[in-house]
Amino acid sequence: MKALVLGTAIVAALGATPTVAQAQAAASSGGGWTFEFTPYLWGAGMSGEVGAGSLPTMNVGMSFSDILDNLDAGLMGAFEARNGRWGLLFDAIYMKLAHSATASRTGSGPIGATATASAELEITQTVYAAAVAYRAIEGRTPLDVIGGARYAKLTVDAQIDGSFYAQTGTVAASAEKSWVDPYIGVRVQHPIAERWTLVGYADVGGFGVGSEFTWQALAGVNYEFSKSIAGKFGYRYLYVDYDKDGFRYDMANSGLYLGAGIRF
Numbered sequence: 462m463k464a465l466v467l468g469t470a471i472v473a474a475l476g477a478t479p480t481v482a483q484a485q486a487a488a489s490s491g492g493g494w495t496f497e498f499t500p501y502l503w504g505a506g507m508s509g510e511v512g513a514g515s516l517p518t519m520n521v522g523m524s525f526s527d528i529l530d531n532l533d534a535g536l537m538g539a540f541e542a543r544n545g546r547w548g549l550l551f552d553a554i555y556m557k558l559a560h561s562a563t564a565s566r567t568g569s570g571p572i573g574a575t576a577t578a579s580a581e582l583e584i585t586q587t588v589y590a591a592a593v594a595y596r597a598i599e600g601r602t603p604l605d606v607i608g609g610a611r612y613a614k615l616t617v618d619a620q621i622d623g624s625f626y627a628q629t630g631t632v633a634a635s636a637e638k639s640w641v642d643p644y645i646g647v648r649v650q651h652p653i654a655e656r657w658t659l660v661g662y663a664d665v666g667g668f669g670v671g672s673e674f675t676w677q678a679l680a681g682v683n684y685e686f687s688k689s690i691a692g693k694f695g696y697r698y699l700y701v702d703y704d705k706d707g708f709r710y711d712m713a714n715s716g717l718y719l720g721a722g723i724r725f
């Protein structure tokens with residue numbers, strides 16, 4: 462089975478000047494709102510299991526290249542607004558994955574009957590996240606405390622067509638599930654050179670409200686190309702354990718991310 466998950470992405474620090482240290486000072490000075498939009502790509506592989514409704518629980522193990530081979534559509538973007546110590550974070554992800562496979566087997570004996578089967582699977586995932594950030598520690602290495610909620614919706618459609626002798630049959634099943642996970646987290650930034658900043662992020666959530674438990678960690682680096690453009694690169698891990706009303710989604714996702722922050 463091919464499955465897909467992508468979780469939320471975290472936007473890094475805002476700035477209004479070319480140097481990292483000056484950008485951090487400007488974000489905390491209370492001099493008005495600053496904004497940043499970040500289109501990004503998360504090259505996440507996945508490992509775990511998923512089951513929905515009449516669909517059996519299946520093990521999933523696929524690399525990012527497997528996902529790309531079966532990707533129909535994808536759109537990811539994040540937005541951050543900041544004024545003084547306070548910030549607002551938003552994230553949106555839409556992914557649609559389709560996979561098909563065919564198998565056949567010829568029997569032994571004088572009849573030599575052939576059995577064939579073809580399967581089609583389609584998974585669509587939409588994720589919206591919103592959070593409030595508070596600059597708890599200012600200075601050279603600022604730290605933000607973050608609290609928010611993440612809405613996730615998964616739709617799974619599967620169809621299997623089979624034939625044996627002259628008999629044919631079709632089995633189709635679909636399931637849809639959505640939930641909201643509250644979460645809390647922290648984000649820390651530390652400049653290591655004039656244009657370079659290390660970024661670390663971690664959150665935990667679910668708490669049985671939506672999923673039983675979810676946690677996420679990110680480590681990356683930002684590079685200031687100019688006062689309005691920043692490149693972002695790093696590694697991200699996301700785990701979700703959801704199991705309610707016959708819908709099971711126990712999945713770990715990890716991989717490199719790449720984005721470009723546009724400030725205005």
